[in-house]
Amino acid sequence: MSTCFGLYVHIPFCRTKCPYCAFDSAPDQDDLIDEYIETLCDEIAARPEQARSFDTVYFGGGTPGLLSEEHMGRITDFIRSELFVKPDAEWTIEVNPGDVTIDKASFWVKKAGFNRISLGVQSFEQNELDFLGRRHDVQDALDAISDCQMTGAKICIDLIQGLPGQNTEQRMRSVHKAASLKPSHISVYELTIDEGSAFHAAGAKFHRPDQDAAADGYLATSKYLRGKGYLHYEVSNYCLDTFDNMAAHNARYWQGRPWLGVGASAHSFDGTRRWWNVRGAAAYIQAMNQAENAIEDTEALTDDQLRLERVALGFRWMGGVARADLHADGVDDKLARLVREKLVMIRDDRVHSTVEGFLIADALARVLA
Ligand code: SF4
Structure with missing residues (x-):
């Protein structure tokens, strides 16, 4: 039996550009959407064997979520006609609260076949949404969540914490609100100032929370959500009640399972090799037209690189790391100390981060790999 892949489809269109965002997305490209959708179909048709x-x-x-019904229907119908997608597959769409209407939500679920809607809420505090340059307001977010919940799809609420001057109590306000709405999944990310974002370009020097304050906020968030029935299964991710509510597509990244990415800047991985497409809708279309692929570069991973990736990713989620993958000098002594400090647990020859360990997941990988 062949290995199942995940399919990632990148849609690089936005109405406005949020100042913290370094993703491959841009506004004012609506004239490219028709051709982009057809090019995605071409790339799917030409996928690796x-x-x-x-x-x-x-x-x-x-x-x-910005795509019209015609465009979304074209690509989802093409995927179904061209690929074997398992009947019980998870289908996730990322949407912005400002774009959701009951009709659109109903289309995504009933016609396009999505069964999971990930909402970029980011905050339930208006001053924080303003700082983040979001187009929606708090009421838009509440309405969007309600509209999406009515479809019966699983709902994921994304939040961003660690805004300038934000203390733990302020962090927790949006967390409390999100949990009260009982979505099947909550993601809580720390604000990062990434190269390529407007914040970074402006050289913004924010008053960011110090490491202790950030750790306090992180642990308070985890404790609160776990108390509300959420499983803290990855550094930034929580699922309600059961691991069936975990983000199955994202979990394949952490597990090192293969996926095919199509569209501008999309990355792919087949288990030993990864490749990625050129950035930008126009460059992607041009590359596909000229060469029938848009690959910018390819990287073959050695066994040791694959092991280091398993370790780095394994400490970031509940799956943990195989003990046999940890090769550091004196690893037994280091593990014994980390177990005493309640930063890792060892079960069945696997080493798992605790919630406190999630806070230093990258350091655990460095010290133990
Ligand atoms: S954060 Fe999301 S909505 Fe904002 S510009 Fe980036 S991709 Fe677009």
């Missing part, structure tokens, strides 16, 4: 069956489909961006 081993990508035969799929058990997750993820539309990310950018803002996939």
Whole structure:
């Protein structure tokens, strides 16, 4: 039986550019959408031979929720006609609260076949949404969540913490609100100032929370959500009640399972090799037209690189790391100390981060790999 892949579809269109965002997305490109959608179909049709069956489909961006019904229907129908997607596959769409209407939500679920809607809420505090340059307001977010919940799809609420001057109590306000709405999944990310974002270009010097304050906020968030029935299964991710509510597509990244990415800047991985497409909708279309692929570069991973990736990713989620993958000098002594400090647990020859360990997941990988 062939290995199941995940399918990632990148939609690089946004209405406005948020100042913290370094993703491959841009506004004012509506004239490219027709051709972009047809080019995505061409790339799917020309996929590598081993990508035969799929058990997750993820539309990310950018803002996939911006696409018209015609465009979205064209690409989702094409995927179904061209690929074998398992009947019980997870289909996720990322949307912005400002774009959601009850009709659109109903289309995504009933016609396009998505069964999971990931909402970029980011905050339930208006001053924080303003700082983040979001186009929606708090009421838009509440309405959007309600409209999406009515479809019966699983709902994921994304939040951003660690804004300038934000203390733990302020961090927790949006967390409390999100949990009260009982979505099946909550993601809580720390604000980062990434190269390529407007914040970074402006050289913004924010008063960011110090490390202790950030750790306090992180642990308070985890404790609160766990108390509300959420499983803290990855550094930034929580699922309600059962691991069935975990983000199955994202989990394949942490597990090192293969996926095919299509669209501008999309990355792919087949288990030993990764490749990625050129950035930008126009460059992607041009590359596909000229060469029938848009690959910018390819990287073959050695066994040791694959091991280091398993370690780095394994400490970031509940799956943990195989003990046999840890090769550091004196690793037994180091592990014993980390167990005493309650930063890792060892079960069945696997080493797992605790919630406190999630806070230093990257350091655990460095010290133990
Ligand atoms: S954060 Fe999301 S909505 Fe904002 S510009 Fe980036 S991709 Fe678009």
